[in-house]
Amino acid sequence: xxxxxxxxxxxxxxxxxxxxxxxxxxxxxxxxxxxxxxxxxxxxxxxxxxxxxxxxxxxxxxxxxxxxxxxxxxxxxxxxxxxxxxxxxxxxxxxxxxxxxxxxxxxxxxxxxxxxxxxxxxxxxxxxxxxxxxxxxxxxxxxxxxxxxxxxxxxxxxxxxxxxxx
Amino acid sequence: xxxxxxxxxxxxxxxxxxxxxxxxxxxxxxxxxxxxxxxxxxxxxxxxxxxxxxxxxxxxxxxxxxxxxxxxxxxxxxxxxxxxxxxxxxxxxxxxxxxxxxxxxxxxxxxxxxxxxxxxxxxxxxxxxxxxxxxxxxxxxxxxxxxxxxxxxxxxxxxxxxxxxx
DNA sequence: TTACAACCTGGAGTCAGCTCCAGGTCAAGG
DNA sequence: CCTTGACCTGGAGCTGACTCCAGGTTGTAA
Numbered sequence: 289x290x291x292x293x294x295x296x297x298x299x300x301x302x303x304x305x306x307x308x309x310x311x312x313x314x315x316x317x318x319x320x321x322x323x324x325x326x327x328x329x330x331x332x333x334x335x336x337x338x339x340x341x342x343x344x345x346x347x348x349x350x351x352x353x354x355x356x357x358x359x360x361x362x363x364x365x366x367x368x369x370x371x372x373x374x375x376x377x378x379x380x381x382x383x384x385x386x387x388x389x390x391x392x393x394x395x396x397x398x399x400x401x402x403x404x405x406x407x408x409x410x411x412x413x414x415x416x417x418x419x420x421x422x423x424x425x426x427x428x429x430x431x432x433x434x435x436x437x438x439x440x441x442x443x444x445x446x447x448x449x450x451x452x453x454x
Numbered sequence: 455x456x457x458x459x460x461x462x463x464x465x466x467x468x469x470x471x472x473x474x475x476x477x478x479x480x481x482x483x484x485x486x487x488x489x490x491x492x493x494x495x496x497x498x499x500x501x502x503x504x505x506x507x508x509x510x511x512x513x514x515x516x517x518x519x520x521x522x523x524x525x526x527x528x529x530x531x532x533x534x535x536x537x538x539x540x541x542x543x544x545x546x547x548x549x550x551x552x553x554x555x556x557x558x559x560x561x562x563x564x565x566x567x568x569x570x571x572x573x574x575x576x577x578x579x580x581x582x583x584x585x586x587x588x589x590x591x592x593x594x595x596x597x598x599x600x601x602x603x604x605x606x607x608x609x610x611x612x613x614x615x616x617x618x619x620x
Numbered sequence: 621t622t623a624c625a626a627c628c629t630g631g632a633g634t635c636a637g638c639t640c641c642a643g644g645t646c647a648a649g650g
Numbered sequence: 651c652c653t654t655g656a657c658c659t660g661g662a663g664c665t666g667a668c669t670c671c672a673g674g675t676t677g678t679a680a
């Protein structure tokens with residue numbers, strides 16, 4: 289049982305053009321052609337491609353994925369090298385997720401800022417009296433709010449990301 | 455107290471060129487110039503820029519951030535619109551984090567694949583007997599492994615992301 | 621008072637990752 | 651037989667987010 293490029297594109301939710309681009313870029317050297325020169329993807333190919341898509345989703349650049357695929361072609365001698373590569377990208381990805389969680393914590397602070405401002409009908413409630421500048425201590429109110437609602441996970445992330453004066 | 459573009463670049467860990475690019479793109483209309491035409495950033499400007507950087511880190515494209523900044527200039531009448539924009543991007547970011555967590559779960563499966571292969575000295579331990587194809591049922595062994603070490607969080611994410619035959 | 625670093629502008633260049641096109645082949649349905 | 655749609659290639663074009671450059675101004679420290 290084999291699949292055409294169109295069927296694979298469907299399965300992986302990418303375009304046919306993208307798959308051909310990946311092939312040109314050396315990501316799919318294992319895909320065989322039929323007599324007419326058309327690509328025929330096997331189930332095993334799809335399995336390998338899921339790993340490739342995983343690396344892509346993890347933010348690994350195409351040329352590095354190509355390196356990984358090349359290593360695979362070399363067989364068991366490259367096992368450790370491939371493992372190291374995965375290990376490095378696991379760390380990258382963990383770091384990226386943590387960064388995004390901190391970004392989310394800050395975004396939620398701003399959301400709270402606007403929730404309270406919308407409720408008050410004006411942003412001025414967050415300004416220093418008689419100015420258009422945001423109270424530099426405002427984050428403390430939000431910290432208190434997080435404590436109140438018991439969201440200590442967000443609080444911890446927020447504390448990582450904010451720096452308060454004085 | 456004001457800051458030069460160089461000082462701000464330092465503080466925000468971006469280049470001076472990037473900041474000028476943001477200014478051209480309409481992200482920093484609030485930054486004033488001194489008599490010599492140089493930018494002078496206030497503490498309040500820095501505060502606003504932290505929000506901009508947050509949106510940037512959240513993956514919001516520059517032109518959408520520019521929209522947000524434009525809304526801000528319109529004052530309290532745009533409060534709700536700004537809130538809605540933040541809300542939408544909070545959702546995007548949450549989704550993205552979840553996707554990355556699933557990607558991480560798959561990456562860790564592959565890491566386990568290579569750990570065991572490296573230990574065995576060959577990838578063949580994961581192949582169907584007498585072939586070069588990965589056992590389509592292999593993920594079940596990994597599921598069992600996750601249960602064994604009690605990592606139910608990763609197991610749940612992994613189950614989201616894998617589809618097994620039969 | 622001059623050297624030099626930091627700033628300014630407009631605009632060109634770069635890079636990754638697609639995306640699209642022209643021009644052609646091939647298999648199946650009417 | 652003929653049309654149609656999915657496939658093929660090489661190569662050009664596009665987009666976003668910078669990044670760099672030439673040519674010029676400014677502020678300060680020796």
